[in-house]
Amino acid sequence: MTIKDIMKYIESEYKVINETPCEICGGDYIAEDLEIALIDGIPFDICDCICSSCGHEKEFLFTAPFIEDKDYKKIVKTLN
Helix, strand or coil: CCHHHHHHHHHHHHHHHHHHHHCCCCEEEEEEEEEEEECCCEEEEEEEEECCCCCCCEEEECCCCCCHHHHHHHHHHHHH
16 A cells, blocks of 8 residues: 555545534534554554534544554554
8 A cells, every 4th residue: 555545545534533423512523632553453543533512522443454564563653
């Protein structure tokens, strides 16, 4: 996967976040923290968000197919 492909993938994650209304008030979510984690051996982008209107917190999980096992530790160290 090229950097351009990875960026498109990450942009699509933010599009999902931006198009998801708060389940409490219908407001917009703002991304506060992004981390990469392995869950059952599968890499995920985990984005912690907060509603800009009411403060409700929500966690979005996206698979991260662009992360290979050999690069996982290096990427996590760089991003976190």
